[in-house]
Amino acid sequence: MKKIYEINNLPSPCWLLEESKLRKNMEIFERIQSESGAKILLALKGYALWKSFDIIRPTLYGCCASGLHEAKLAHEEFGKEVHTYSPAFKDSDIKEVAEISHHLVFNTPNQFHKFARPALEINPSISLGLRVNPEYSQVTTEMYNPCGTYSRLGTTKANFDDSIMQLCDGLHFHALCEQDSSALEGVLKNFEDKFGELVPKLKWINFGGGHHITRVDYNVDKLIGLIKDFKSRHNGIEVYLEPGEAVGWQTGALHATVLDIVHNGIDIAILDTSAEAHMPDTILMPYRSDVRNSGLPNEKKYTYRLGGNTCLAGDTMGDYSFDEPLKIGDKIIFEDQMHYTIVKATTFNGIPLPSIAIQRMDGSINIVKEFGYSEFKNRLS
Numbered sequence: 210m211k212k213i214y215e216i217n218n219l220p221s222p223c224w225l226l227e228e229s230k231l232r233k234n235m236e237i238f239e240r241i242q243s244e245s246g247a248k249i250l251l252a253l254k255g256y257a258l259w260k261s262f263d264i265i266r267p268t269l270y271g272c273c274a275s276g277l278h279e280a281k282l283a284h285e286e287f288g289k290e291v292h293t294y295s296p297a298f299k300d301s302d303i304k305e306v307a308e309i310s311h312h313l314v315f316n317t318p319n320q321f322h323k324f325a326r327p328a329l330e331i332n333p334s335i336s337l338g339l340r341v342n343p344e345y346s347q348v349t350t351e352m353y354n355p356c357g358t359y360s361r362l363g364t365t366k367a368n369f370d371d372s373i374m375q376l377c378d379g380l381h382f383h384a385l386c387e388q389d390s391s392a393l394e395g396v397l398k399n400f401e402d403k404f405g406e407l408v409p410k411l412k413w414i415n416f417g418g419g420h421h422i423t424r425v426d427y428n429v430d431k432l433i434g435l436i437k438d439f440k441s442r443h444n445g446i447e448v449y450l451e452p453g454e455a456v457g458w459q460t461g462a463l464h465a466t467v468l469d470i471v472h473n474g475i476d477i478a479i480l481d482t483s484a485e486a487h488m489p490d491t492i493l494m495p496y497r498s499d500v501r502n503s504g505l506p507n508e509k510k511y512t513y514r515l516g517g518n519t520c521l522a523g524d525t526m527g528d529y530s531f532d533e534p535l536k537i538g539d540k541i542i543f544e545d546q547m548h549y550t551i552v553k554a555t556t557f558n559g560i561p562l563p564s565i566a567i568q569r570m571d572g573s574i575n576i577v578k579e580f581g582y583s584e585f586k587n588r589l590s
């Protein structure tokens with residue numbers, strides 16, 4: 210008999226995508242597209258749970274890929290438009306990339322000159338573009354600032370080379386990270402100050418990702434206004450956005466289990482998941498994930514440090530308080546773990562990857578992927 214899964218008998222650890230929440234995000238994208246005329250792509254770098262693409266495909270125009278493998282995934286599993294940008298393409302990849310891409314965006318005039326004609330020979334209908342660096346952003350974490358000091362991402366005005374314009378259909382910038390439309394306004398102004406005179410010669414402008422569109426307090430009306438204004442000032446030019454995080458934002462949790470509790474000055478719960486391997490941005494950014502039914506340290510009666518099941522000393526998620534003492538076997542649910550987690554997870558220390566499940570509109574849960582020893586072994590040799 211087929212096993213019926215519910216929240217409390219999921220395999221552990223497990224990412225559980227909630228279809229209803231992903232559909233809610235799609236409604237916001239739908240509105241932006243219909244009211245502003247922009248086309249929105251899914252950035253696979255942040256969210257690539259392809260078993261959920263059926264939910265996204267009716268709304269978004271395609272995917273943006275960061276190289277051959279993401280382009281192939283977009284082509285095979287999403288369909289629609291494939292926009293590929295890479296900080297640097299390799300000779301060995303360009304043929305396959307050009308065959309399946311609709312837009313191909315280069316990082317430098319150097320790469321543009323090297324690959325533009327070969328790409329057009331392989332795919333005469335491909336639309337070529339250049340990523341520029343507007344040299345302005347409001348991102349304060351350098352790790353996530355594409356316009357930071359010495360950034361390698363995008364061509365600065367000083368390095369721009371007019372001779373690409375003969376074959377260039379569009380410009381691309383990406384200068385946001387988890388930001389509101391007011392940050393886009395600043396970036397757009399700097400982009401137009403530096404590159405605005407080129408826009409009349411182009412077919413499209415790609416405003417990149419980092420728009421935190423689906424966050425409750427994001428100013429969607431302002432985004433729509435900025436796009437409409439840009440389009441009206443530039444003869445209706447095509448505008449693309451390519452959010453990743455905003456697609457998967459608040460669409461599901463990582464469900465884990467307490468394996469043991471140790472005491473060393475404080476109480477520490479060891480879980481069957483890992484900050485380092487399964488939610489690496491909590492360490493890299495760093496940020497504190499919300500845990501369902503928990504509070505800040507000492508806010509509730511029982512405080513624990515939550516730790517991962519690897520031998521890395523720093524593999525901890527932070528300190529959380531609960532109404533009841535934690536027991537072995539208790540579930541710990543990390544909220545909002547669908548973006549920049551599944552795509553970044555590793556088998557570090559041999560720790561198994563979490564299963565992936567989707568809760569459908571009727572509440573039923575499908576386990577869409579389970580991992581085992583082979584994922585660990587096969588990427589080694």
Ligand SMILES: *Cc1c(COP(=O)(O)O)cnc(C)c1O
Nearest residue numbers: 252255383418419451452453454
């Ligand atoms: C990372 C990235 C995106 C997506 O960014 P989000 O912050 O996930 O929205 C889009 N375009 C480019 C070029 C990127 O590097």
